[in-house]
Amino acid sequence: MRSKFLCKAARRSDTVMKKDKTSTLRSLAAQLDIHVSTVSRVLQGDDALASKAASKATITRIRALAAEYGYTPNPHAISLRTRQSRLIGVSVPRLSDIIWATIYEGIEETALSKGYFAYVTNSYDKPDIQNRQLALAQARRVDGLILGDAHTTPETLDFLSKLSIPFVLALRHAGDFLSVTCDDHDGGSQAAAHLFAQGHREVAVIGGSRFTSTGQERTAGFTDFFRQAGHPIPEERVIFSRFDSQAGRETTQKLLAAFPSLTAIYAVNDFAAIGAMGAMREAGITPGVSMALVGYNDTPLASELPIPLSTLRNPVRELGERAMELLLCLLRKEPCQSVVLKPRLVIRESSRYTARALP
Amino acid sequence: MRSKFLCKAARRSDTVMKKDKTSTLRSLAAQLDIHVSTVSRVLQGDDALASKAASKATITRIRALAAEYGYTPNPHAISLRTRQSRLIGVSVPRLSDIIWATIYEGIEETALSKGYFAYVTNSYDKPDIQNRQLALAQARRVDGLILGDAHTTPETLDFLSKLSIPFVLALRHAGDFLSVTCDDHDGGSQAAAHLFAQGHREVAVIGGSRFTSTGQERTAGFTDFFRQAGHPIPEERVIFSRFDSQAGRETTQKLLAAFPSLTAIYAVNDFAAIGAMGAMREAGITPGVSMALVGYNDTPLASELPIPLSTLRNPVRELGERAMELLLCLLRKEPCQSVVLKPRLVIRESSRYTARALP
């Protein structure tokens, strides 16, 4: 019996073992003269499974050898066999927007801690790129998707309803697909209340992209407040364009030219607000001194600007984490529902200016 | 013969084909009553291989059916069989630093266009996290790595020399491992030349992280210039810490307190420079008016600041692209060498201030 053991082990280890290269379940099994299926069950992590499969002593032997050889299971083999990749695809408008980078950090870290593996791609908010990315994700056999670039257009809704891969929306919502968002309407409302309390009645809004729930609702929350307060904002003073600083600059130039009586501007994005600062400066206006300005997102830079920017802070990192958790919940086929987080107004110098004309 | 064809095809299509789910090479082969290996060779993309494997007519039939079923090969099966994953791991200090996000955009896009697949993780510049990420990358069987978080410490060098996976360094270099960087020494030199030409002799440097080639060389380029110009900068006026705005703020506070005669500050990072602006403002100093300030990186925000920031622009997106190309070159085992890109000084208001005391 002993000789048989030696012979068998020796024979196999010559042909199968590759000491220098990565070890496999089979090579470990051969070393130990134990069947590969037993080794598999022991090394799968689940203690109950391991106990069913082998004796205490054998379990120890297997684990010891695995540790010695630094065995790591081949993920491709596992994916092939189990038909799940543990891969999560994430699509965002632009990773170089710090908000998205931060959301992705939350996603990635949570995925990692749950044994999943995330990757991210830019779609630049362009439908054709979004479609290409989706096809690629499918080709890679992702288990699930987190979509940060949803539009509220019928095309997007239609597209999402046809998607066969489990997914959740992040930051932006659309239709009533599962999503993790921040309460943008409430944020807009907070900004409005803040400016209103300081006497501002002649206000304008830089609304960001019209096709996104964030652009829409951050704007609506603001205008709804003013309407309910009896001071509806004329439509022409609400301009949608994009979320970047150039859009903010150009929009502000238009606004300042068209409405000289303006005392405050609310931009639904900090970058747009920073662009607005530039335009104000060119027009001889100092934010916080001769005009109030409120942004949105609380970019780390907002507090570091020469004139620190009042803004709404979203818990974006948490948003990423929650999105990943929600997706995992969905993948486990447990009942799950959309999450809405709360923004918080951070008041700084840029909105210190008080309108004189209180009614 | 015809009946045999029908019979065989019918039998197989019942058992193997899953019309609704993803089709496989085998299901396609069964449908066409052709061997799976032939289908494989035809669908592998390589036209020469396809022609060797099947007749023109058969090739057309196979391609048509593949297109009809929207066949995409299972990447896990391919990776398992070919023993290469086409996966590239990227490690960066922080994705939420726009520089890294932009570099990664370049990497990701290039990888995609070459049929590779990149993923990115944060290491926060912490060695233990770096090691963990590396182990994970190995477990995932990446084909190659792009490391953006290299330190110049002996530990890192030692670690890299032991790494069995092909890799290239990006933005930062270390030892003489293959890398794609920008000429940081030259950038520092350009900043120095600019300030020197404006009469500045009492200058200080916010040097970023001491453990990175970027921090070191952006600083060295600057101090070397002043030394060669006959005005060496006293050591105490060069302070290393981190690359973020808080570090910039704190360092500037110290510098202003210690050296009241200072007429210019050079920060090796825009965020640090923005922090410096904050500290200056608190001290009653206006950048560009009563002190010159130069940053590094040309963050999109630099030009949008109320006082636009002079800074050095690195072609970071291209850097990402080149890093990926270099890695692919390495993977093909072709001879390849490190790449150095050139930074460009962008002069804006923050350095408009001229020192009175020309010698």
Place this chain on the structure above:
DNA sequence: CCAGTTTACCCAAACGTTTGGGTTGTTGTA
């Protein structure tokens, strides 16, 4: 018309796992 080449395929093993179902030998129970 025959040897040699080419065309158009087929065959089977492998990549590294997982997993439903055996098969022994030992222990507990009626």
Place this chain on the structure above:
DNA sequence: TACAACAACCCAAACGTTTGGGTAAACTGG
């Protein structure tokens, strides 16, 4: 003392590809 139950394993098929090596039949040149 028979027999069920359990422990501790083994067996083999599958997941979807790739790839080195066949093998007939058709074509080519002499």
